[in-house]
Amino acid sequence: xxxxxxxxxxxxxxxxxxxxxxxxxxxxxxxxxxxxxxxxxxxxxxxxxxxxxxxxxxxxxxxxxxxxxxxxxxxxxxxxxxxxxxxxxxxxxxxxxxxxxxxxxxxxxxxxxxxxxxxxxxxxxxxxxxxxxxxxxxxxxxxxxxxxxxxxxxxxxxxxxxxxxxxxxxxxxxxxxxxxxxxxxxxxxxxxxxxxxxxxxxxxxxxxxxxxxxxxxxxxxxxx
Amino acid sequence: xxxxxxxxxxxxxxxxxxxxxxxxxxxxxxxxxxxxxxxxxxxxxxxxxxxxxxxxxxxxxxxxxxxxxxxxxxxxxxxxxxxxxxxxxxxxxxxxxxxxxxxxxxxxxxxxxxxxxxxxxxxxxxxxxxxxxxxxxxxxxxxxxxxxxxxxxxxxxxxxxxxxxxxxxxxxxxxxxxxxxxxxxxxxxxxxxxxxxxxxxxxxxxxxxxxxxxxxxxxxxxxxxxxxxxxxxxxxxxxxxxxxxxxxxxxxx
Numbered sequence: 001x002x003x004x005x006x007x008x009x010x011x012x013x014x015x016x017x018x019x020x021x022x023x024x025x026x027x028x029x030x031x032x033x034x035x036x037x038x039x040x041x042x043x044x045x046x047x048x049x050x051x052x053x054x055x056x057x058x059x060x061x062x063x064x065x066x067x068x069x070x071x072x073x074x075x076x077x078x079x080x081x082x083x084x085x086x087x088x089x090x091x092x093x094x095x096x097x098x099x100x101x102x103x104x105x106x107x108x109x110x111x112x113x114x115x116x117x118x119x120x121x122x123x124x125x126x127x128x129x130x131x132x133x134x135x136x137x138x139x140x141x142x143x144x145x146x147x148x149x150x151x152x153x154x155x156x157x158x159x160x161x162x163x164x165x166x167x168x169x170x171x172x173x174x175x176x177x178x179x180x181x182x183x184x185x186x187x188x189x190x191x192x193x194x195x196x197x198x199x200x201x202x203x204x205x206x207x208x209x210x211x212x213x214x215x216x217x218x219x220x221x222x223x224x
Numbered sequence: 225x226x227x228x229x230x231x232x233x234x235x236x237x238x239x240x241x242x243x244x245x246x247x248x249x250x251x252x253x254x255x256x257x258x259x260x261x262x263x264x265x266x267x268x269x270x271x272x273x274x275x276x277x278x279x280x281x282x283x284x285x286x287x288x289x290x291x292x293x294x295x296x297x298x299x300x301x302x303x304x305x306x307x308x309x310x311x312x313x314x315x316x317x318x319x320x321x322x323x324x325x326x327x328x329x330x331x332x333x334x335x336x337x338x339x340x341x342x343x344x345x346x347x348x349x350x351x352x353x354x355x356x357x358x359x360x361x362x363x364x365x366x367x368x369x370x371x372x373x374x375x376x377x378x379x380x381x382x383x384x385x386x387x388x389x390x391x392x393x394x395x396x397x398x399x400x401x402x403x404x405x406x407x408x409x410x411x412x413x414x415x416x417x418x419x420x421x422x423x424x425x426x427x428x429x430x431x432x433x434x435x436x437x438x439x440x441x442x443x444x445x446x447x448x449x450x451x452x453x454x455x456x457x458x459x460x461x462x463x464x465x466x467x468x469x470x471x472x473x474x475x476x477x
Contacts (some may be wrong), residue, residue, distance in 0.1 A: 030239065040290075044297045051301050055308040066315040073323060073373045077330075080369030082363045093358055153297065159291040167286045171279040178275055182268065189261070199415050 015184045022180055022202050026173040029209055033166040037114045040159035047152030057144040061137040065115075065130060072116035072128050155220070162216040163167060167213060172205030229472045262450040266277070267457055271442045274464055278435045281471055285428035292421035295414050302411035309404040317400060330367035333362050427474045434467040 082105065085097035114133075115121050118151060123130045137147055180200030183191050337360035344353035369376045377384075381399070384391055393420035438460045445456035 041293070044293065048297065048300055048304075051304050055304050059308055059311045062312045062315050066319045069319055070322065073326075073370065075375070077326060077366045077369045080365040081362045084394060085358070088358050089360060090354065090358055125372055126369075149301065153301075156297070157294065160294065164283070164287055166282055168279075171282055175275050175279060178271075179401035182271070186268075191266070194268070 010192065011195075012184060015180060016192075017196075018199070018202075019180045019184065022173065022177045022198075024176055025202075025206065029166070029170040029173050029205075032209075032213075033163055033170050034158050035156065036166055037163045040156045040163060043152045043159060045096060045204035047149040047156060050147040051149040052151065054144055054147045057141055058099065058138070061134060061141075064137055065134050068115035070130065070135065071108065074103065075112050075116050076126060078108060111140055119151060122185075151223055158216065158220060162212060165212040166209060169205050169209035170206060172201055175182040176200075176202035176205055230411055246366055256329075263453050263457065264446060267453065270457060270460060270464075271282055271439070273412055274435055274438050274442065274460070277464065277468060278432060278439075279433050279472075281412070281428055281435065281467075284471070284475070285425055287431065288421050288425040288428055291309050292425050296416035298414035299411055300444055306407040306411055308406055313400050313404060317397075320375050320396070323370055324376050326370040327367050327374055327377070328352055330363045330370060334363035334367060337363060344419060403445050428471070431467045431471045431474070434463055434470070436462040438467065 066110050078100070082097045082100045085093040085100070088094070109116055121133050123129055125152075177196045179194050179201060182196040183198055186194055337356045341356035341360060343351045344350075344356055374391075376382045376393070378415065382392045384398045441456050441460035441463060445453045445460065448456065
């Protein structure tokens with residue numbers, strides 16, 4: 001075997017090893033890119049679940065608020081009627097009013113609790129502070145109040161953004177693999193040139209991947 | 225159209241050149257040996273261009289896919305918020321309308337009892353008139369109490385400007401629906417964006433498939449004789465042009 005043939009065989013072996021390394025790197029890069037995409041999907045899914053849970057809790061708070069508000073208003077209106085009877089000067093009406101106060105109003109006021117019973121919600125004009133009651137209802141479920149779908153969506157967007165840039169790195173790695181393969185099967189005249197291009201693209205792809213990973217992990221405060 | 229008509233054909237007076245002599249048999253085998261590597265460099269450059277195009281379009285496809293997913297998420301998010309807002313509007317409107325109905329009911333009742341009292345007084349039924357008067361006062365007190373709770377009388381936007389006028393219910397309904405309509409508009413916009421980006425993403429996949437065909441054609445071109453190599457390269461170029469054209473249409477559209 002001539003020296004030239006020996007050198008060619010050695011170069012082919014080197015390229016074969018390079019192809020193996022680049023293939024492995026490309027597979028890992030593709031896995032990582034998909035994993036990041038999957039994390040974006042998970043964060044989106046979590047955000048949507050939190051949205052539904054939070055909205056369901058808010059819907060229930062609105063329902064309770066207007067239920068209490070309806071009973072409180074009924075109480076106030078009935079009470080106004082009773083007071084009118086009491087001040088009418090009619091002795092029969094006064095007795096009727098006394099019995100209404102004794103037997104009817106206590107039953108209604110139970111239904112208004114706590115909006116109609118807690119002076120905290122009573123306004124100067126005799127009506128009730130519905131906004132304050134709603135805020136208190138929301139505060140009664142701190143776990144629901146703590147849910148932040150927007151935070152999940154922001155995280156998902158960050159992962160998606162990382163996926164975009166990692167995809168570019170993966171493409172560069174795949175490109176380098178193509179050039180290395182071309183170098184292995186191509187004629188001897190083009191071998192060194194294509195090998196050089198392949199190695200340069202591989203190194204750029206690798207550096208790109210590394211920089212993007214470090215940058216986004218830093219942006220997420222260390223979370224992978 | 226034949227050659228004579230355009231004046232570019234052979235003139236009858238020109239002497240016909242003698243046919244070219246066939247090459248000597250001894251030189252024939254050396255020519256194909258010299259040309260086997262011909263156009264290979266061009267094929268490599270074309271392949272390189274194709275790989276770069278594939279890389280760009282794969283990036284665009286990923287981006288379109290991510291945008292489609294984001295828009296899909298937004299449309300679902302806004303759908304949940306819209307449904308919640310409609311639920312809230314339903315409860316609030318029900319409360320406000322019931323309050324308004326209570327005001328009207330007690331107000332009318334008071335009026336009728338007042339008229340009845342006068343009627344009974346004219347007939348000399350003083351006891352009946354006193355009872356009707358009491359009922360009038362009770363109903364009026366209840367109507368007044370309900371008025372304090374009514375947005376239609378407490379909010380100057382809807383309150384009647386004079387005692388003869390009625391509250392502005394239409395303005396109330398319009399105002400009630402503003403937030404829900406805004407959310408619905410956002411939901412529709414997000415759903416439309418999803419449709420657009422999803423369509424683009426799918427189309428980019430089709431372009432990538434076309435460019436994969438170009439790869440195949442260039443691969444074949446590398447392994448055949450120079451004449452066929454050029455033919456396959458031509459097909460490959462056509463396919464690339466088709467793919468790039470389509471990608472541009474998707475990008476601009």
